[in-house]
Each structure stands twice: as C-alpha cells, then as structure tokens.
Amino acid sequence: MTITEDLRRLRRRVVVTGWGAVTPLGNDAESTWSAMLAGRSGISPITGFEVSDLATRIGGEIRGFDPDAYLPRPVSRRMDTYARYAFAAAVQARDTAELVVDDELSPRLGVLIGSGYGPVRYNHGVADTLRDHGPRRISPYAQVTGAIDNAAGEISMQFGACGPTRAMSTACATGTDSIGEAARWIAHGYADAVVAGGADDCITRGDLAGSGNARALSTRNDDPHGASRPFDAARDGFVMSSGAGVVVLEELERAVGRGAPILAEVLGYAATSDAHHWTAPHPEGTGAKAAMRGALDDAGLTPDAVGYVNAHGTSTPVGDDREVRSIREVLGAHATRIPVSSTKSMTGHMIGAGGAVEAIVSALAMRDGVAPPTINCADPLDPEMNFVAHTPQEHDIRVAMSNSFGFGGHNAVLVLGRWDG
Structure with missing residues (x-):
C-alpha cells in the first residue's frame, strides 16, 4: 500500500527524545558509541558457565553492570x-529525555519492550x-518473571x-519492530509518549x-x-550477545513545548x-x-535521500550476501555512494536488542556526522560497496x-531523520 500525502499530513510527527543502552561495549549509549568509533570489539571467551563441550565458546557478555544503580x-x-x-536502558532513556511522569502524562505514556528469547x-x-x-521452592513470582512481558510490566509499574503496555517478539527484528509500532501509537493518537525498545540475555548453554x-x-x-x-569473505556465522536498547518517543509538539532534547525523528x-x-x-x-521500500514510502522519501544504512549484517554467509543484494536493488546506483556498515561486527548479535541499539546508533551517526565502522571486513564480498571497513x-x-x-522471516526497517530544529 502506498501512503498518500493526505494520510501523512493527518499523522502526528514522532521524535526521539531519550535513549539508553546496555551492550558488550558499554553500559550506556554514549560509551557504546565511543567504543564503536574506536573500532573496539565486545566479543570475548564466555566465562559465565561451562563451554568446553560447545562448538562455539565466545560471545558478547555484559560486563560491570550494576542493577543496584x-x-x-x-x-x-x-x-x-x-x-x-x-530497565536500566529505560531509566537512561527517561533521564536523557528529562521526562517527568505526572498525572497528565501517566495515562498517555505507553511501554513497548520486546525480546527475542525473553527470560530464558x-x-x-x-x-x-x-x-x-x-x-x-518455586517462587510465586515465577509466572510473571518468566513471561516475555516482564520487562514491560516492571517498567510500567516503576515509571507509573x-x-x-505491551511486549513484542519478532526474533532479530524485535527492537526495530518495537520502536516502529510504538511510533505508530503516537502518530495515530493512542499515546503521547512511549518507552520502547528491546532486550535479550540469551547466552546460555542451551x-x-x-x-x-x-x-x-x-x-x-x-x-x-x-x-x-x-560482509567479509571469511565470515562463518554470527556471534551471540546480550544487551538492551530503549528510546523515549514523543509527539513532536509535546516535545517542543516542554523543551525536550530532540535527538532524531x-x-x-x-x-x-x-x-x-x-x-x-x-x-x-x-x-x-x-x-525497505515500505519504510521509504512511509517516510515519503526516495532512495537517494538515504545517507547511511545501518545494515542487519550478522556475519552469516547467506544472510549478508542477500542483504547486500537487496540493498543494491532497492537503492540502485545510490547504494554504492553511501556508507553501509554493520555495528554487529563490534557488539555481536544482541537478538531482540539489536535493532533498538542500531536505531540509536543511526541517530548518533546523524548527530555527529560519522558513520561507524564494520571491523574485520578485510575482504569485502562486494568491492563496490562502502562498508566503512575498519575505521x-x-x-x-x-x-x-x-x-x-x-x-x-521477520523483516523490519526504520527510517530516521536528523533533527535540525
């Protein structure tokens, strides 16, 4: 379906006013971003449990995280x-957004936190x-703690x-879907602000x-x-990681009216x-x-408007090849003129958190005018593409x-715009 201009005019505009992240590179968004710009890898040998009998013994574990904070x-x-x-990423996002939940906002504040694997x-x-x-010996909280909506429920209760309040689970597309669907809540008037994103901690033996x-x-x-x-010829599979990425989305006029820090649209x-x-x-x-075409149509943009693609790019032999061919087909000749990078080269694949963190990274790239690198891309599968190799x-x-x-087969794409006021 093609979105008509009349429908776009009727929708409320949605902006990002806060963000937070917990990743193998850092326990907040800015430290994660700094590590990416330094080309640092968050992958290491797994230390949390016995792995000697497993074929894969590496992953992106979270280090130095203090829930008591x-x-x-x-x-x-x-x-x-x-x-x-x-929860930690949500608190960071709320604080970055300078969001105060009062009696007026509370009934208009939603929560949409997804997970690919949930509380495994x-x-x-x-x-x-x-x-x-x-x-x-089983806790009476087992039913709620063991459910995939537990993060959303805890955030809702603690934030008021x-x-x-919903959970979303669409495998590796979860974080992107959560932000996209939450934006629709606001655009169509069901909420004025939403805490949205994804999280996973699925580095387990099973x-x-x-x-x-x-x-x-x-x-x-x-x-x-x-x-x-x-996107390297020698790739042999993805690396599983843990993490979380959460944003605060708000209706534009509300955000402007309260003087919120607008980070992207x-x-x-x-x-x-x-x-x-x-x-x-x-x-x-x-x-x-x-x-990809649907997201551009939803935005009312042509392919040549895109200035950067944060690719799914998991490091699997088949997936990377098909994504590159798809990007080239959708963007045409423009695909080789812009940076296309995969920050999973540094974070690993955070499953349900991946898309949310990568949306935050895309906004940071626009803010700072810097495309983050694809490290380890020594022999690119498509030499004509700019994979932002190494630096x-x-x-x-x-x-x-x-x-x-x-x-x-879940596919989700977000198109974000830089906020220039």
Whole structure:
C-alpha cells in the first residue's frame, strides 16, 4: 500500500527524545558509541558457565553492570537479567529525555519492550529448582518473571506508565519492530509518549548449543575479536550477545513545548514476513526489499535521500550476501555512494536488542556526522560497496535507514531523520 500525502499530513510527527543502552561495549549509549568509533570489539571467551563441550565458546557478555544503580534490590532479585538490562536502558532513556511522569502524562505514556528469547535464564533456573528441590521452592513470582512481558510490566509499574503496555517478539527484528509500532501509537493518537525498545540475555548453554547445531554461529573461538565479520569473505556465522536498547518517543509538539532534547525523528517504518523458512532468508530477499521500500514510502522519501544504512549484517554467509543484494536493488546506483556498515561486527548479535541499539546508533551517526565502522571486513564480498571497513568515516547524514531481519522471516526497517530544529 502506498501512503498518500493526505494520510501523512493527518499523522502526528514522532521524535526521539531519550535513549539508553546496555551492550558488550558499554553500559550506556554514549560509551557504546565511543567504543564503536574506536573500532573496539565486545566479543570475548564466555566465562559465565561451562563451554568446553560447545562448538562455539565466545560471545558478547555484559560486563560491570550494576542493577543496584537502577533498581531496589527486592525488585531486581525477582527479575531475569534481560529485564534488568531493559530497565536500566529505560531509566537512561527517561533521564536523557528529562521526562517527568505526572498525572497528565501517566495515562498517555505507553511501554513497548520486546525480546527475542525473553527470560530464558530465569526459566532455566526454575526448571533446575523444580528438579533439585521440588515444587515448594518455586517462587510465586515465577509466572510473571518468566513471561516475555516482564520487562514491560516492571517498567510500567516503576515509571507509573498507565497507557498501553505491551511486549513484542519478532526474533532479530524485535527492537526495530518495537520502536516502529510504538511510533505508530503516537502518530495515530493512542499515546503521547512511549518507552520502547528491546532486550535479550540469551547466552546460555542451551541457546548456544541450539544455534550452533543450526550452523548459525561463528566457531572462530581462537580469535574472538575477529569472529564477527559482516560482509567479509571469511565470515562463518554470527556471534551471540546480550544487551538492551530503549528510546523515549514523543509527539513532536509535546516535545517542543516542554523543551525536550530532540535527538532524531522517526520518519518511516515497515515490517514484512518472508513466509519462506524458519532460519534462512528468502533467496530473492523479497521480504527484506519490501520492508525497505515500505519504510521509504512511509517516510515519503526516495532512495537517494538515504545517507547511511545501518545494515542487519550478522556475519552469516547467506544472510549478508542477500542483504547486500537487496540493498543494491532497492537503492540502485545510490547504494554504492553511501556508507553501509554493520555495528554487529563490534557488539555481536544482541537478538531482540539489536535493532533498538542500531536505531540509536543511526541517530548518533546523524548527530555527529560519522558513520561507524564494520571491523574485520578485510575482504569485502562486494568491492563496490562502502562498508566503512575498519575505521569510521565522516559523512553529512540527514537520513538513516536501519535494517533488521530475523529468524522466522521477520523483516523490519526504520527510517530516521536528523533533527535540525
């Protein structure tokens, strides 16, 4: 469906006023961004549990995170780690936005926090406790802590957000979908502000074993910093990571009226499904191309308006190749004139958090006029493309596209605009 100009005029404009992140590179958005510009890798040997019998023994673990800085101890103790990361990123986003939740905002403030895997660590622990100690040792909070809406619920209760509160789960597209759908809530008048994003902490023995058996993960265990290598000829799979990314979205006039720090504008969003295969992308990239075109159409922009693409770029042999071909087909000759990078080369793949963090990165790239690098891209699969190999590049970026393509054929794309006042 083509969005008409009349429909665009009727929609309320949506801006980003706050952001927060917890990643393998840093425990907030700015430190993560600084590490990216330095070309630093957050991938290392896994230390949290026994991995000697696993094919993949590396990942992007969160280091130095202190939940007590964000949550009362009795609350954090009942939460899975993914929800703690989400809550911390939400607090950072709220504080960056200078958002005060009063009686007027509360019923118009929504929460949409997604996760690809949800509270897997907690649920694994429940199974172990039941086996080893019996049913009387299971917490009465097990049903809520073990649900995928736990992060959204905790944020809603602690923030006093009485508008729509939801969870989203679309595999690797979750973070992008959460921000895109939340923007629609505001654009169509269902909320005035939304805390939106994604989080995951799925570095567990079971998840590494399953993804490893699917031959999706890198086995470059002797070179963890070089293991995630999107668009490089020697790539052999993605690297699983933990993390969270959350933004505060607001209706433009409200944000301007309260003097909020406006960081970017959400111009367009689209989501599609491949309806093809659980783990493999469509061979022609049909759904990915439709999502990119749909997001541009939603924004009312032509392909030559895009100044930077933060690619999904997971470092899988098939996925990277098909994404590059899809980008080239959608953007045409313009695709080779702009930077296209994958910051998963540094963070690894944070699953449900990936798209949210990458949307934040896209906004930071516009703010600072710098395209972050794709490290480890020594032998690019398409020499005509500018993958921003190894080091960042200065670019005047006014429009950025952020791609997320997930298992199950989920495709989601955001188009963000620089805010110049």
